Amino acid sequence: MAKIMLTVQYDGTDHAGFQMQPNVPTVQGELHRALSTVLQEPVTVTAASRTDAGVHALGQVVTFTTEKPIPLSNIAPAVNDHLPVAVNVVSAQRVAESFHPRYDAVEKLYSYRILNRQLGSPFISRYAWHIPDDLNIEPMKAAALVFVGRYDFARFCAAGSSVQDTVREIYRFDIEGEDSAIQMYVAGDGFLYKMVRMMVGTIVQVGLGRLTVEQVEQILVGTDDTKAGPVAPGCGLCLVRIDY
């Protein structure tokens, strides 16, 4: 039996998230269908990250096991033939049977894009949060740095998660702005349910002048009853890379 790891890209716009659900298109559902067709046996994949509806991926990692002797280099092209344009297998490699794509991850990198101008765009708005009001980027950069370090992120975990340990470490949280495009990169050892989007939502409140950087610190450590900002829309979020 072989355990295979796939790196997968997808445009999440027209999917109800990664995780399979009945009667709606999901990335996992597409992968199950394509892999089962190619391998002619029922295949189930386990993902590093169960991305939400609308969230994109450049480097999602999934694993599956198979008894079939398919050459590794044939897997991606064969599976891609059975996937819609919105989902694409980038590469396939053999991993140890003990490997787990979620538990063995040492760093996950997400990006978040904002389009900050009056006019939306049919092309960019699909992959960005369109915010017409002026954002002040310097305090946003300072607010992002508040999250860097090892903290209990309980205030940045949306309801609906069953996780017990809410301590996570953020390695870096960089924000770059050029004209109307604001691009964020956040890397950490793991993220709670909707944590990236709640951090982004909070940082945007700072950019709009509705929260100070000091208030963000106080929300994080629990000394301010102000709630974390709203959950930023999924369309701006992209799972860029997972390191093992």
Added chain:
Amino acid sequence: MAKIMLTVQYDGTDHAGFQMQPNVPTVQGELHRALSTVLQEPVTVTAASRTDAGVHALGQVVTFTTEKPIPLSNIAPAVNDHLPVAVNVVSAQRVAESFHPRYDAVEKLYSYRILNRQLGSPFISRYAWHIPDDLNIEPMKAAALVFVGRYDFARFCAAGSSVQDTVREIYRFDIEGEDSAIQMYVAGDGFLYKMVRMMVGTIVQVGLGRLTVEQVEQILVGTDDTKAGPVAPGCGLCLVRIDY
């Protein structure tokens, strides 16, 4: 009564073309619905170009007339509030009653994008023709130049057009290649039905080594019974700009 000209952008992927048809989403249908809602009267738009299903636009031009005294600067934001993300009004201006967006155009500029590598992309393939086989770009550039000038393009007009005069002038046809991205720009006084996509399909045959540049010349002037290349997919095509 005022005649208003709108510049419109759209992602054509999920539309059955510009022109209104019953029971399918079209760009014209979206514009009629949004404009009629904003102006509270039935509005019909006339377009410079009836782009096909899947074709995108950065600079489509449409006109409509209205009796309602709406300030010009309010039109784009108000209409965009009623449009899906995939369609966006960039600007509105007043034009003379005699102005016609199609007949008065002096130059139309289209772009065509090709992704030339083994691996597709959920993000790029939406806006490009994915060709895994190696394309030789230098003869493609030479083939594109064959079309520059004033010719009878009857061989590059798809069935289904009722146009009588098939003479058109191409002002320029440039091809740029960088890594796996091939970008074409073609400008002319007008284009026949599917003409750009048939020219691109023919140029790609040259890039694949299946047609010579000389054969393209002979197809154009009608001395070679070889047919023009296949119609390139709509997803790679974008109506960039129309000059008046």
